Amino acid sequence: MTKVDEALALKTAELVRQTHEAGIPVMVVFEGIPASGKSRLSNELLLTLDAKYTNFYATQRPDSELLRYPFLYPYWKNIPNKGGVTLFFRSWYAQKLDYEIHELKKDIIKDYDLLMQEIVGFESMLKEDGYEIIKFYLSVNEQKRLEHIQQTKKNPLTRWKAQEYETGIPTKDYQEGMIDLMKATEEISPWTHIDYTERGKAANEMYETIIKRLEKALKEKKKKTEHRKVDGAFTEDFSTDMFDDTSDDMSKAEYKELLPKLQNRIRELQYALYQEKIPMMLVYEGMDAAGKGGNIKRVRESLDPTGYEVNAISAPTETELSYHYLWRFATDVPRTGHIEIFDRSWYGRVLVERVEGFASTDEWQRAYDEINKFERALTIEGSIVIKFFLVLDKDEQLKRFEERQVTPEKQWKITDEDWRNREKWDLYLEASKDMIDKTSTDDAPWVIIPANNKRAARIKALKTIITACEERLWGVKKLW
Numbered sequence: 001m002t003k004v005d006e007a008l009a010l011k012t013a014e015l016v017r018q019t020h021e022a023g024i025p026v027m028v029v030f031e032g033i034p035a036s037g038k039s040r041l042s043n044e045l046l047l048t049l050d051a052k053y054t055n056f057y058a059t060q061r062p063d064s065e066l067l068r069y070p071f072l073y074p075y076w077k078n079i080p081n082k083g084g085v086t087l088f089f090r091s092w093y094a095q096k097l098d099y100e101i102h103e104l105k106k107d108i109i110k111d112y113d114l115l116m117q118e119i120v121g122f123e124s125m126l127k128e129d130g131y132e133i134i135k136f137y138l139s140v141n142e143q144k145r146l147e148h149i150q151q152t153k154k155n156p157l158t159r160w161k162a163q164e165y166e167t168g169i170p171t172k173d174y175q176e177g178m179i180d181l182m183k184a185t186e187e188i189s190p191w192t193h194i195d196y197t198e199r200g201k202a203a204n205e206m207y208e209t210i211i212k213r214l215e216k217a218l219k220e221k222k223k224k225t226e227h228r229k230v231d232g233a234f235t236e237d238f239s240t241d242m243f244d245d246t247s248d249d250m251s252k253a254e255y256k257e258l259l260p261k262l263q264n265r266i267r268e269l270q271y272a273l274y275q276e277k278i279p280m281m282l283v284y285e286g287m288d289a290a291g292k293g294g295n296i297k298r299v300r301e302s303l304d305p306t307g308y309e310v311n312a313i314s315a316p317t318e319t320e321l322s323y324h325y326l327w328r329f330a331t332d333v334p335r336t337g338h339i340e341i342f343d344r345s346w347y348g349r350v351l352v353e354r355v356e357g358f359a360s361t362d363e364w365q366r367a368y369d370e371i372n373k374f375e376r377a378l379t380i381e382g383s384i385v386i387k388f389f390l391v392l393d394k395d396e397q398l399k400r401f402e403e404r405q406v407t408p409e410k411q412w413k414i415t416d417e418d419w420r421n422r423e424k425w426d427l428y429l430e431a432s433k434d435m436i437d438k439t440s441t442d443d444a445p446w447v448i449i450p451a452n453n454k455r456a457a458r459i460k461a462l463k464t465i466i467t468a469c470e471e472r473l474w475g476v477k478k479l480w
Contacts, residue, residue, distance in 0.1 A: 002200035008207035009048045015214040016049055016085060022221050023082040023322075025131045026214070029091045031178065032138030033171045035145045035152070037196025041138060042089050044203050045210075049085060059090035061098055061168070067105060068277070068335035070381050071095065071115055072122055076330035079126065081322035092119050097169050097177045108277075108382040116184055118380065121373035123188045128366055129324050130224070132217040133189035134210055137182065141197040229361045232354050238430045243391040247452035248460065255455040262462040262480070263302035269469040270303050274337035278472060279383045281334060282341045282465065285351070285435075286390030287428070288418050289400040290451040291458075292343055295390065298458045299465065300341065308339035313348065325349050325367075326374055333378065346371060350435045355427045368438040375444040384472055385444040388461055389436060390451040394425060 019026055028045065030038045046056055057078040066074065072092060080086040096119060098104065100112040109115065123133060169177075182191045192209045196202040273280060282299065284292040300308060311332060320328045326346055334340035349367040353359035359367070375385055392400075401422070404414040421428065440446040447464050451457040463480040471477045 002198055002204065004044070004200045004203045005207070008204055008211065012045075012207045012210050012214075013048050013050070015211060015218070018218060019132070019214055020050075020053055020083040020085075022218060023130075024214075024217050024221055025080040025082050026085045026217075027080060027088065027126070027131060027133045028085070028210070029088045029093070029133070029135040030138065031090060031093055031136070032140075032196075033145075033174055034168065035148045036138040036140045037194075037199075037202060038089060038138055040199065041136070041194070041196060041202060041206060042087050045206065046087055053080075053083060054085045054087070055080065056087045056089065059088065059092075059095055061102070062095075062104065065335075068337075070333060070378060070383075071099065071109075072118055072377065073330070073333065075122070076327060079131070079323065079327065081319070082130075083322075092122065093178060093181050094169065094174070096181065097174055100177070101169055101173050105381070109380065114380045116181065117373075118377040119181075120185060120188070121370075121377060123185055125326070125366075125370045125373065126324060127188055128370075129363075130221065131324070132213060134213050135182075135185075135189060135191045136206060136209070137178065137191050137193050138196050138202075139193065140195065144197060230357045230359075231361045232357065232364075232427065232431070233361065234427055234430055238426055240429060240433045242433050242436065243429065243448070245448075246391050246393045246396065246450045248450050248456035250453055250456035250459060252455070255459065258459055259298065259462075262459065262466065263298070265466050266299065266462060267302045267304070269466060269473070270307055270339065272473050273339070273384075273469060274307055276473060277336035277382075279334040279336050279378075280339045280469070281378065281383055281385045282339065283345045283347070283385070283387040284341070284343050284390070285345065285347050285387070285432075286449075286451065287392055287397060287432075288421055289397050289404070289413075290390035290392045291454045292390055294454055295388070295449075295451075295458050295461050296341055296343055299462060303339070307337070308341060309334070310341045310343060313342060313344040325363075326370065330374065334383070336382070346374070347435055347439075350439075351428065351431050354431050355424055368435075371439050372441055375439075375441070379443040384468055386465060386468055387440075387444055387446045388449055388464070389432065389446055390449050390457060392451045394422075396452045397422065 016026065028042075030042045032038050042056070046054065055078065057074075059074075062074075075088075075092050078086055078088075096112070096115045099109070099115060127133060192205070194202050194205050282296075284296060286292055296310060300310065316325070316328065329342075329346045332340065349359055350364050350371075354364040378385055401414055401418065404410040436446045436448070447461075449457045449460050466480050467477060
């Protein structure tokens with residue numbers, strides 16, 4: 001009988017301390033049929049690691065409340081921060097099979113294979129960001145497995161666990177489904193198959209795998225740090241006509257006539273979205289002083305406050321910086337039937353972070369694809385995603401800046417940073433054009449709104465939202 005090699009356990013613990021110091025987040029996945037040894041092997045690892053930066057997350061069939069959020073929501077919430085470790089007892093793989101076999105959210109997700117797209121996107125973007133994902137698939141001698149289940153059933157204190165086995169994913173369906181799922185992500189982060197028939201041998205194989213992967217991760221982190229490049233890759237003498245149209249005329253009289261009608265319609269549609277359990281995300285980006293706040297105010301003015309939230313995004317906190325940059329947004333998406341409004345958003349990665357050099361060249365360049373995958377995942381599960389980019393010309397911006405400086409109730413809106421950003425007008429212009437070109441998709445298109453005239457800009461946003469909601473709810477595309 002093979003014993004657990006204490007030297008391997010100690011080596012694993014030491015390497016995890018090194019990855020903690022190096023800021024490498026580690027995710028360890030345990031999958032396998034019921035009673036295959038997942039609990040025992042994951043606990044073996046859990047007891048080896050430092051509890052200060054190790055978390056454990058066990059996937060359960062989602063309850064009615066969790067089903068109101070996107071498929072990957074609980075996993076985004078539980079990814080480790082930089083230097084942290086999360087052990088996933090079952091994972092997004094078992095969850096995908098649970099969704100499909102038990103037809104969860106079948107009224108929304110028409111093709112469960114689309115969830116595999118979400119998984120591939122999730123793992124690939126984490127891997128690119130330096131997350132080490134180590135995945136184990138456990139099996140065990142079938143006779144021993146069945147004996148263990150019978151023992152569990154006989155004990156009144158553990159009988160509940162045996163019942164959980166029987167109400168979960170049927171073993172045959174799980175095994176067959178996992179074969180295809182593991183193949184789909186093998187190149188992103190490989191799987192290690194472990195036979196748990198002999199505990200010591202299984203534990204040693206787990207430790208050996210983790211040691212090998214973490215040693216490699218530490219070398220790659222050092223190499224990447226040494227070769228980190230920060231370059232916005234801007235074009236000399238850049239110009240574009242994408243934002244030339246900055247003004248739509250609208251009189252005060254027309255505005256006062258249209259605004260209440262559109263706001264009443266927005267409120268009606270809010271209730272319809274709630275009834276049909278359709279979430280909506282409204283994203284506002286644009287030039288400084290383009291009127292994003294005033295535009296958002298007119299959208300929310302007539303809404304029921306119990307059904308929406310506004311997220312005013314500022315520079316990331318120290319905690320937020322310790323996660324993948326999408327983490328703070330992926331954990332703040334709306335549940336079904338609710339509206340989430342973002343005053344600036346995840347697009348900061350390809351705008352301010354690119355312009356100011358806060359993101360490396362590799363980080364902002366790969367962000368376009370990551371954002372498209374993120375938004376695609378939201379729309380797969382029924383979200384309406386509308387993205388507004390408000391534009392104004394440079395003279396109008398200067399006029400608004402100067403007005404803010406001399407108006408006491410508006411002085412808080414103007415900062416030294418606004419003036420510094422204005423000096424980089426052309427850089428932001430190029431970054432904005434690239435952003436729109438690369439992330440305006442059928443699932444989540446950009447709507448460019450001329451904003452020299454605030455009234456016209458507000459009305460256009462309201463009409464766009466109404467049209468999108470009516471089309472989703474009733475298939476009617478009425479031009480307001």
